[in-house]
Amino acid sequence: xxxxxxxxxxxxxxxxxxxxxxxVLGCGTCVTVCLAGGEKEAAETASALAVxxxxxxxxxxxxxxxxxxxxxxxxxxEDKDKLDNYDAILSLACGVGVQTMTTRLPEKIxxxxxxxxxxxxxxxxxxxxxxxxxxxDCELGLTMGICPITRCSKSMMNGPCGGSQEEKCEVSKxxxxxxxxxxxxxxxxxxxxxMAVIQPPKNWATSHHGGPRTSVREDVRLENGK
Amino acid sequence: MKTESNLEKMFNAGHFAxxxxxxxxxxxxxxxxxxxxxxxxxxxxxxxxxxxxxxxVRTSSIGVAANLVQRGMEPVVQMTCRDRNRICLQxxxxxxxxxxxxxxxxxxxxxxxxxxxxxCKNVYDLDSTQxxxxxxxxxxxxxxxxxxxxxxxxPKVFIGAVANPFADPFEYRALRLAxxxxxxxxxxxxxxxxxxxxxxxxxxxxxxxxxxxxxxxxGGVTPIKSVGAxxxxxxxxxxxxxxxELVQRIKGAEDKKKxxxxxxIETIKxxxxxxxxHGVHIMAIAWEEIVPEIVERAGLYPRPAVN
Ligand code: SF4
Ligand code: SF4
Numbered sequence: 001x002x003x004x005x006x007x008x009x010x011x012x013x014x015x016x017x018x019x020x021x022x023x024v025l026g027c028g029t030c031v032t033v034c035l036a037g038g039e040k041e042a043a044e045t046a047s048a049l050a051v052x053x054x055x056x057x058x059x060x061x062x063x064x065x066x067x068x069x070x071x072x073x074x075x076x077x078e079d080k081d082k083l084d085n086y087d088a089i090l091s092l093a094c095g096v097g098v099q100t101m102t103t104r105l106p107e108k109i110x111x112x113x114x115x116x117x118x119x120x121x122x123x124x125x126x127x128x129x130x131x132x133x134x135x136x137d138c139e140l141g142l143t144m145g146i147c148p149i150t151r152c153s154k155s156m157m158n159g160p161c162g163g164s165q166e167e168k169c170e171v172s173k174x175x176x177x178x179x180x181x182x183x184x185x186x187x188x189x190x191x192x193x194x195m196a197v198i199q200p201p202k203n204w205a206t207s208h209h210g211g212p213r214t215s216v217r218e219d220v221r222l223e224n225g226k
Numbered sequence: 227m228k229t230e231s232n233l234e235k236m237f238n239a240g241h242f243a244x245x246x247x248x249x250x251x252x253x254x255x256x257x258x259x260x261x262x263x264x265x266x267x268x269x270x271x272x273x274x275x276x277x278x279x280x281x282x283v284r285t286s287s288i289g290v291a292a293n294l295v296q297r298g299m300e301p302v303v304q305m306t307c308r309d310r311n312r313i314c315l316q317x318x319x320x321x322x323x324x325x326x327x328x329x330x331x332x333x334x335x336x337x338x339x340x341x342x343x344x345x346c347k348n349v350y351d352l353d354s355t356q357x358x359x360x361x362x363x364x365x366x367x368x369x370x371x372x373x374x375x376x377x378x379x380x381p382k383v384f385i386g387a388v389a390n391p392f393a394d395p396f397e398y399r400a401l402r403l404a405x406x407x408x409x410x411x412x413x414x415x416x417x418x419x420x421x422x423x424x425x426x427x428x429x430x431x432x433x434x435x436x437x438x439x440x441x442x443x444x445g446g447v448t449p450i451k452s453v454g455a456x457x458x459x460x461x462x463x464x465x466x467x468x469x470x471e472l473v474q475r476i477k478g479a480e481d482k483k484k485x486x487x488x489x490x491i492e493t494i495k496x497x498x499x500x501x502x503x504h505g506v507h508i509m510a511i512a513w514e515e516i517v518p519e520i521v522e523r524a525g526l527y528p529r530p531a532v533n
Contacts, residue, residue: 153337154308154348158355158409159402161334162390162417163464170464171339183395195401198409201312201356201371 001030001121002094003128004037004114006045012090013052015111019060019087024049024113026066027093034128037092037114039066045092045113070097076104083108136206136213142199143182144189149202151178157199159183231328232300233272234384235532236505237413237442242498243505244526245302245415245444246270246517250285256293259285262514263299269521271529272329274415274507277304281341288322295326302386303327306335311351312360312371319361323381331386331415332357336464354387355409361385362410387411389443391428392421392467400431403441413442415507418459419493420448421467429500438502445497448509449516450486453477487516494524 006012016022024046032038042064053060065082069075070093083089088109091098094116101110118130133150139157140147149155153171160179163170169177186192204210236243246266248259263273273294277287291301303322305315319330334354338346352360352371360371365380387406391399403414419425425445432438450456453476460468472489479485490508497503506524510516521527 153339154334154353155350156334156353158353158405159398160393160395161354161465162388162393163336164393164395165465166394171337177394180395183398195398196405196408198355198359198405201352201360204351 001033001119002096002116003034003118003120003130004031004094004116006036006041006092006114007112009045009048009052012045012111012113013049013056016049016060016088016090017058019109021085021087022049022060022062023083023086023089024062024064025070025083025089025091025093026064027070027091027097028066028068029071031092031094031097031114032066034122037094039064042066042092045090049090067093071100073100073104076101080105133207135202135204136210137203139202142194144185144191146178146182146185148178148182151176151181157202159195230382231272231384232532233302233329233413236271236530239530239532241530241532242526243272243442243444244270244521244529245272245274245505245507246514247507247509247511248273248275248290248514249279249511250275250287250290252282252284254285256285256290259290260293260297263294263297265515266517266521267299269518269527269529270508271505272300272302274302274331275304277306277333277335278309278341280336281308281338281343281346283342288318288327291322291327292325300329301327302329302331304331304333305357306333307350307352307354307357308335308338308348311349315352315357316360316364316370319364319383320380323383328381329384329386329413330361331388332361332411333388340464355406358385358387358406358411359409366410384412385410386413386415388416389414390417390465391419391425392417393465396424396428397431399428400435400437403432403437404435407437407441411441413444413504415444416446417465418446418448418509419497420450420459420472421469422493422496424467426500429502433502438504442504443502444505444507445493445500445503446507446509447490447493447497447520448511449490449513449520450476451513452482452486456486487520490520491523494520494526498524 024042026039026042027037046062046064050062067075067079090111090113092113098110098112119132120128120130123129131150135149153169164177164180167180169175186194275287275290287304291303294301332354338348363369365383368376389403456468456473459466476482476485494506508517
C-alpha cells in the first residue's frame with residue numbers, strides 16, 4: 001500500500017491560512033489503513049485546525065468528509081457535488097490522490113495534508129516499512145523476494161557492501177542489511193550460487209529516471225478514453 | 227599502448243608494494259596535502275586519494291591526482307558510485323587517464339547519510355562490481371556501458387577494488403572478492419586491519435579459492451594515535467573491527483602514540499609473512515608525517531626501483 005504521514009499541523013495551518021471555508025477530505029483506502037488520512041484522522045485534523053485558527057483570531061468554518069478513493073475519477077465524480085462551497089480542500093490522500101483531484105476538479109484549490117512517504121506494508125502495529133520503489137523491472141525473482149533496490153540503502157545489485165555488520169545496514173542499526181537477508185535466504189533455498197552471478201548495470205529508464213511513466217493496456221482501453 | 231603503472235610494475239616484479247593515503251582538504255588549497263605527499267615521496271609507490279570520504283565534500287580525488295602527476299607522483303584515483311552516474315564515472319575516468327592517471331580504485335562509497343550533505347541524493351546508478359566491469363570493458367573491449375565505442379583505445383589502466391574482511395556475512399567475504407575479480411579487479415585494498423586473526427581467517431578462505439593468485443592484495447593499516455581514536459573507530463566507523471584487547475593495550479601503554487605506531491608496524495611485518503598478501507596500504511589519517519617512519523621500521527625502505 002501507499003504509506004503516508006500527516007503533515008505537522010503548523011504547516012497545514014500555513015497552507016490554509018488564506019482560506020476560511022475549509023473541507024478536510026479523508027481518503028478511504030491506503031491512508032486509512034496506515035492511519036494517516038482516513039475518516040478518523042480527518043476529524044482529528046479538522047478539530048485541531050479549528051482550535052488553532054480560533055486561537056489565532058482567524059476563525060474558520062471547517063467540515064470533514066471522506067471519499068472512497070481520491071485517486072480515481074469515478075469516485076471523485078460520485079462525491080463531486082458535496083465538494084462545492086469550500087474555499088479550499090485539505091486532502092488527506094497521498095500525493096496521487098491530491099493530483100488526481102486537482103486534475104479532475106481544476107477549479108478547486110486542493111492542498112496536501114499528508115507527506116506521502118513510500119510503498120510498503122505494516123511490519124507490526126504502528127510500524128510500516130518501505131519495500132518497493134516501483135523501479136519498473138522487478139528483480140525479486142533473482143533475489144527470491146527481497147528487494148535490493150529498495151531495501152539496500154545503496155541499491156546494490158551484486159552483494160553486500162563493506163558496511164554490513166551483524167546483519168545491520170551501515171546507515172542505521174535499526175535497518176536490516178538487505179543483502180544479509182538475501183544471502184541467508186538464498187543459502188536456505190540452496191541457491192547461494194546466485195550470489196556469484198554478476199548482475200549487469202540496471203536499466204533505470206524503466207524507473208522514474210526515464211521520466212514520468214504512463215502504463216497503457218490497449219486490450220482493456222475504451223474508445224475516447226471513456 | 228602498453229603503459230603499466232608503477233604500482234602494477236611493483237607487483238609484477240614481486241615486490242611488496244606500499245601505498246599511502248591522502249585525504250583531500252575541504253578547500254581548494256592543496257598545500258598541506260601536497261606537503262604530505264612530498265614527505266612520503268621516497269617511501270610509497272603510489273598515493274591513494276580518497277573520494278569525498280565518509281560523504282564529506284572535499285577537493286576531488288581526480289583534482290589531487292592531477293596535481294600529483296604534475297609533480298611526478300603516481301596516484302591511485304578512488305571512484306565511488308555514490309556521487310556520479312555512469313555517464314560521469316566514465317567521463318571522469320577518461321579525464322583522469324588524459325592527464326596520466328592509471329590506477330583506479332572502484333568502490334561503492336559511504337552512504338550520504340554520514341557526511342556534511344545529508345540532504346543529498348545518493349546516486350548509486352552502478353554498483354562497485356558494475357563499475358569495475360565498466361572500466362574493464364572500456365579498457366579491454368573499447369566499449370562504454372551503453373554499448374557505444376570509445377574513439378581511441380584506453381591505455382592500460384590498473385583496476386582496483388576494496389575488500390572488507392571485517393564486514394558480514396563473514397563466510398561470504400572471500401566469495402565477494404571472487405566476484406569482484408571476475409568483474410575485472412586486479413588489485414584490492416582491504417579495510418584497516420586491527421583484528422589480525424580474522425584477517426588471517428579471511429586470507430585462508432581467499433587462498434582456498436585461489437584468489438591470491440588472481441589479484442594483488444594490499445592490507446590496509448592505520449596507526450592509532452590515541453585511545454580516543456581507537457574507541458571512535460570501534461564505535462563509529464562502519465565496517466571496522468577494533469578488538470577491545472587492542473584498545474586496552476594502547477590504554478595501558480605509557481606512550482600511547484608510540485604503542486599505536488608499534489602495533490601498526492607489527493601488523494605490516496605480519497602481513498609480509500602471510501601468503502597471498504602483496505602489499506600494504508597505509509592510511510595514516512591526520513598523521514601523514516609518520517608514514518616514512520612506519521615504512522622504514524617495517525623493513526620496506528628503500529623502495530625498489532622498477533621500470
Ligand atoms: S525490484 Fe523494483 S519493482 Fe521489484 S520490488 Fe524492487 S523496486 Fe519494486
Ligand atoms: S549494509 Fe547492506 S543494506 Fe546497507 S548499504 Fe550495505 S549492502 Fe546495502
